[in-house]
Amino acid sequence: MNYYEQHQADFLEGLKTFLRIPSISTLxxxxxxxxxxxxxxxxxxxxxxxxxxxxxxxxxxxxxLVYAEWLGAPGKPTILFYGHYDVQPPDPLDEWKSPPFEPExxxxxxxxRGACDDKGQVYIQIKAVEGLxxxxxxxxxxxxxxxxxxxxTGGEHIEAYVKTRPPRLKADAAVVxxxxxxxPELPTICVGLRGMVYYELFVQGADHDLHSGVYGGxxxxxxxxxxxxxxxxxxxxxxxQVPGFYDSVEPPSAKERAAWASLPFDEKEYTEKEMxxxxxxxxxxxxxxxxxxxxxxxxxxxxxxxxxxxxxxxVIPARAVAKISTRLVASQTVDASxxxxxxxxxxxxxRGVTAELKVLHAGEPSLTNPDNPFIHAAAEAxxxxxxxxxxxxRSGGSIPIVGVFDRYLGIPSVMMGFGLPDDNLHxxxxxxxxxxxxxxxxxxxxxxxxxxx
Amino acid sequence: MNYYEQHQADFLEGLKTFLRIPSISTLxxxxxxxxxxxxxxxxxxxxxxxxxxxxxxxxxxxxxLVYAEWLGAPGKPTILFYGHYDVQPPDPLDEWKSPPFEPExxxxxxxxRGACDDKGQVYIQIKAVEGLxxxxxxxxxxxxxxxxxxxxTGGEHIEAYVKTRPPRLKADAAVVxxxxxxxPELPTICVGLRGMVYYELFVQGADHDLHSGVYGGxxxxxxxxxxxxxxxxxxxxxxxQVPGFYDSVEPPSAKERAAWASLPFDEKEYTEKEMxxxxxxxxxxxxxxxxxxxxxxxxxxxxxxxxxxxxxxxVIPARAVAKISTRLVASQTVDASxxxxxxxxxxxxxRGVTAELKVLHAGEPSLTNPDNPFIHAAAEAxxxxxxxxxxxxRSGGSIPIVGVFDRYLGIPSVMMGFGLPDDNLHxxxxxxxxxxxxxxxxxxxxxxxxxxx
Numbered sequence: 001m002n003y004y005e006q007h008q009a010d011f012l013e014g015l016k017t018f019l020r021i022p023s024i025s026t027l028x029x030x031x032x033x034x035x036x037x038x039x040x041x042x043x044x045x046x047x048x049x050x051x052x053x054x055x056x057x058x059x060x061x062x063x064x065l066v067y068a069e070w071l072g073a074p075g076k077p078t079i080l081f082y083g084h085y086d087v088q089p090p091d092p093l094d095e096w097k098s099p100p101f102e103p104e105x106x107x108x109x110x111x112x113r114g115a116c117d118d119k120g121q122v123y124i125q126i127k128a129v130e131g132l133x134x135x136x137x138x139x140x141x142x143x144x145x146x147x148x149x150x151x152x153t154g155g156e157h158i159e160a161y162v163k164t165r166p167p168r169l170k171a172d173a174a175v176v177x178x179x180x181x182x183x184p185e186l187p188t189i190c191v192g193l194r195g196m197v198y199y200e201l202f203v204q205g206a207d208h209d210l211h212s213g214v215y216g217g218x219x220x221x222x223x224x225x226x227x228x229x230x231x232x233x234x235x236x237x238x239x240x241q242v243p244g245f246y247d248s249v250e251p252p253s254a255k256e257r258a259a260w261a262s263l264p265f266d267e268k269e270y271t272e273k274e275m276x277x278x279x280x281x282x283x284x285x286x287x288x289x290x291x292x293x294x295x296x297x298x299x300x301x302x303x304x305x306x307x308x309x310x311x312x313x314x315v316i317p318a319r320a321v322a323k324i325s326t327r328l329v330a331s332q333t334v335d336a337s338x339x340x341x342x343x344x345x346x347x348x349x350x351r352g353v354t355a356e357l358k359v360l361h362a363g364e365p366s367l368t369n370p371d372n373p374f375i376h377a378a379a380e381a382x383x384x385x386x387x388x389x390x391x392x393x394r395s396g397g398s399i400p401i402v403g404v405f406d407r408y409l410g411i412p413s414v415m416m417g418f419g420l421p422d423d424n425l426h427x428x429x430x431x432x433x434x435x436x437x438x439x440x441x442x443x444x445x446x447x448x449x450x451x452x453x
Numbered sequence: 454m455n456y457y458e459q460h461q462a463d464f465l466e467g468l469k470t471f472l473r474i475p476s477i478s479t480l481x482x483x484x485x486x487x488x489x490x491x492x493x494x495x496x497x498x499x500x501x502x503x504x505x506x507x508x509x510x511x512x513x514x515x516x517x518l519v520y521a522e523w524l525g526a527p528g529k530p531t532i533l534f535y536g537h538y539d540v541q542p543p544d545p546l547d548e549w550k551s552p553p554f555e556p557e558x559x560x561x562x563x564x565x566r567g568a569c570d571d572k573g574q575v576y577i578q579i580k581a582v583e584g585l586x587x588x589x590x591x592x593x594x595x596x597x598x599x600x601x602x603x604x605x606t607g608g609e610h611i612e613a614y615v616k617t618r619p620p621r622l623k624a625d626a627a628v629v630x631x632x633x634x635x636x637p638e639l640p641t642i643c644v645g646l647r648g649m650v651y652y653e654l655f656v657q658g659a660d661h662d663l664h665s666g667v668y669g670g671x672x673x674x675x676x677x678x679x680x681x682x683x684x685x686x687x688x689x690x691x692x693x694q695v696p697g698f699y700d701s702v703e704p705p706s707a708k709e710r711a712a713w714a715s716l717p718f719d720e721k722e723y724t725e726k727e728m729x730x731x732x733x734x735x736x737x738x739x740x741x742x743x744x745x746x747x748x749x750x751x752x753x754x755x756x757x758x759x760x761x762x763x764x765x766x767x768v769i770p771a772r773a774v775a776k777i778s779t780r781l782v783a784s785q786t787v788d789a790s791x792x793x794x795x796x797x798x799x800x801x802x803x804r805g806v807t808a809e810l811k812v813l814h815a816g817e818p819s820l821t822n823p824d825n826p827f828i829h830a831a832a833e834a835x836x837x838x839x840x841x842x843x844x845x846x847r848s849g850g851s852i853p854i855v856g857v858f859d860r861y862l863g864i865p866s867v868m869m870g871f872g873l874p875d876d877n878l879h880x881x882x883x884x885x886x887x888x889x890x891x892x893x894x895x896x897x898x899x900x901x902x903x904x905x906x
Contacts, residue, residue, distance in 0.1 A: 213850025397666025
């Protein structure tokens, strides 16, 4: 048994400790947990043998960045590991089979908020480095870590920091472990990410709630108004109706389309088991992987207005609010898309109400050319560890830092992820497949060895 | 000073005690308060001098009815007073200037949940009878009371009770004090009420929440789906789009339309001050009073789905729910309208989701012919008390018991109400105009005297 096989129980215990910290970045009451999670990562990095491991404090209420380095391989490339220690809120709480911050192993999986997204994968990076340092006493390449605590809230502060091009972030490539494998046992590298703009839409009718008997037929209803605005953004078939929204969308190449079409895939299983849905929807005539990886979306994440308690209240409410996002693909840009959305909401706003569309956070889409040595080495390491040819896919999710690294540090990002499609990211019963956790650690270590040859 | 003028301070204190009981019938945690409010009314009726005053217990979890009688005027007509001791929920709580169950007098008004709807008006009936009994030792006509505690939740139990045609409810007319005056100082009798069906609409997509990055473009979104269904029920101009919904609507007579057109009315004041709105909406080409009194509506009272907390969560939720009502007018019927609504929701339900429309409660519309002696006497009593000619209007609200009295007891209802248009029924800062409270007591007493002539 090598170091990695010998220490699986320790790795699991360490991960559980990390997962017990409810580092929910969207909730202000969890502020102290953010710092606890960051300090946990610093301590782990120091214990792993990194020569520097410290917090980088940001301005005001920001969550600290975690920085670490080991630079004892002169002449060798420098790799910058990126991950995030913050997690999504766990609600709806009553749908979790075990509490979200009390990690539980059931079968081959560990269940907890953040198990896969992204604490489990951050821990893979740390433990890979630890194994090399504990056994060889050194790393085959130079390694830096930059972890953030605001990925789930838009990553504003890490972006501001990277934009200053700090000398300590100088590197040849970034390694991002925050994506998923296309299928169990199928090593996967992600080369494209959708961008995102997250909005809040406020609609205001009268300045106070009104009795629907007395005023129904004359009073503006902000709930119906917000429904009308939402329906104007997308038609019933699934096509975005925001004028101009598709104009700058780059279609995937014929080669990429052909590769996607040959991926092993069971649509019935995906629809019914993984999603738990009756049928797939979306733009007519566009293949599934293109819809979720290479086409923009408009989604509604939440809506609230009026009386939603037990029983009946015959009120015409004064206001309603919805949370909306658009996913963007190359070569759409955040700024242009926001202008189009704001114009569309304005045009769709019915009489008698006012509508305000506010941007909460945003990130640009990114698309990486897979023909570079850092991605080739990753494909080789994954193939060796998993025993299968590595496939290239895109992800429909958004990791804004990838575009930021490209633009401000001039480095490509290698997206080597170990999640699985049914890991319930952002949903109840998030899990991480433990065989992938252990193999992920070995694959990342092997990657560093290949780069150091 | 007569009895009524002498006892204004007592009446106000008694009303405050009644208003302090949070008898919210829609909330199960307020169950004990329902009984406290009913017992308060029984004690007041007994103290007023009614010979019988007692609770009528219903089945299971129902709130008791309050029954009282004084039958010492043989040969004279019998009047059945109706009112309700339950109130609407007070939310949104943070918009109240004083707490909803701590009545506060500011200027000429008393502010509290139920001040006008309907505890203040129930108290008018009780105190009118008390004054006559305390001063003359008898009433000019026979009087019965039937108060309920479920008006705001649909009045299912009082309806079931009245349907059995209990002998003790035998009467010549009902007097309902639960409507409003058209304008301050303008005595008003209401001769038409809209009916209502209150629904909950559930829409289910996948069986669990999904990550919008991973599945956006393929997963059904129940929030957008519920928005699509709501928009299919009504067009942007305000016309109901449920096929057949207007078919059995009786237009008001030319005489009624002319009377409404001559009511004193300032549309700008109504829109901006009373409603706090920018402009009126609703069916194009239909005059305002016809829209709110004589046309059916579809209104959305509440909506909830997905993540609505602080910040951002990129989830495609599994379900969404909305509270909806339709107001009905003569000669629409509850049963026929429910069938039309269910067919419309089914037809509008988009792919990938299921929709269920559930009826929470319902009441038929009613329209009374004003040419009867009980209404003539009321018009006379109001004119004497307020010093102005009484006007006849309809109300857009729903008081299902009026149709039930008509159908099962064969008696007309005299709707003599003392609320004002800006009393904020069902909304924060509900109030009752104290001059109307005191004059209402005298008008009801005078009404009984006129009937006893």
